Amino acid sequence: MKVLSVNAVSKIFPNGLKALDEVSFSAEEGECIVAAGSNGSGKTVLMNIIAQLEESSSGSVTVQQGKSIGLIFQDADAQILGETVEEDASFGPRNAGYSKNEIKEKVDSSLTSTGLAHKKDSPSRLLSGGEKRRLAVAGVLAMDCDILIFDEPFANLDWPGVKQVCSIIAQLKKEGKTLIVLTHELEKILSLADRFLVLHYGKICFDGDPEEGLKLDLNKWGIRNPLVAYESIGDLLW
Ligand SMILES: Nc1ncnc2c1ncn2[C@@H]1O[C@H](COP(=O)(O)OP(=O)(O)OP(=O)(O)O)[C@@H](O)[C@H]1O
Numbered sequence: 001m002k003v004l005s006v007n008a009v010s011k012i013f014p015n016g017l018k019a020l021d022e023v024s025f026s027a028e029e030g031e032c033i034v035a036a037g038s039n040g041s042g043k044t045v046l047m048n049i050i051a052q053l054e055e056s057s058s059g060s061v062t063v064q065q066g067k068s069i070g071l072i073f074q075d076a077d078a079q080i081l082g083e084t085v086e087e088d089a090s091f092g093p094r095n096a097g098y099s100k101n102e103i104k105e106k107v108d109s110s111l112t113s114t115g116l117a118h119k120k121d122s123p124s125r126l127l128s129g130g131e132k133r134r135l136a137v138a139g140v141l142a143m144d145c146d147i148l149i150f151d152e153p154f155a156n157l158d159w160p161g162v163k164q165v166c167s168i169i170a171q172l173k174k175e176g177k178t179l180i181v182l183t184h185e186l187e188k189i190l191s192l193a194d195r196f197l198v199l200h201y202g203k204i205c206f207d208g209d210p211e212e213g214l215k216l217d218l219n220k221w222g223i224r225n226p227l228v229a230y231e232s233i234g235d236l237l238w
């Protein structure tokens, strides 16, 4: 069953820049879509339009009735509202009208699964960049949304942080959530993808099976093919 359809969405900014050009795709319930694109390809604009934070110039977005969308922003600072970690993660469930006990349960469990339980009384603004991202994930987990969109979820994270986010994404997939991960860092996540999209200068260049996608020349779209092996120190240079 389709939970989300993006229908020929274009976005032209007042300065004339065409950030999205007739983008169409849809997400099935429980599907994990990894959408790759280099800097400026339109990933964040697309997320903002799907979540109705921004208007498209033409086209439409349809979300199945009753389904909610949670966003994990690329800029984790922009997502922090609470003074303390616990308070911040409580915002969503509190606004959704849950009882005090339910809020506590949801917040405790989301802080535990993001590895932030020990920081629950810390001031949010003093968290490191990676911890702020985990907090953003915790806040969205606590809201229990049906569709989650992660915008560059690995930015700023160290190796354990990346693994933690990946295991959260894997867990959410198991729970049947519909997931869209916007990233250019395919080596970190593609194994979880049911479908792979490539966005380049606002156009969808590929939409299909991840394995088929990797057979293409991704370089021309500014995406590094993750199927490369490092054999010696000489290979360690991007
Ligand atoms: N308000 C705006 N006015 C004009 N141009 C904009 C505006 N917002 C975004 N853009 C442009 O739209 C294009 C797509 O931007 P977007 O932020 O979606 O890229 P992205 O794929 O998320 O890149 P990154 O990987 O760097 O996060 C860029 O060229 C950007 O400069």
Ligand SMILES: [Mg+2]
Pocket (backbone or CB within 6 Å): 043, 044, 045, 074, 151, 152
């Ligand atoms: Mg972006």
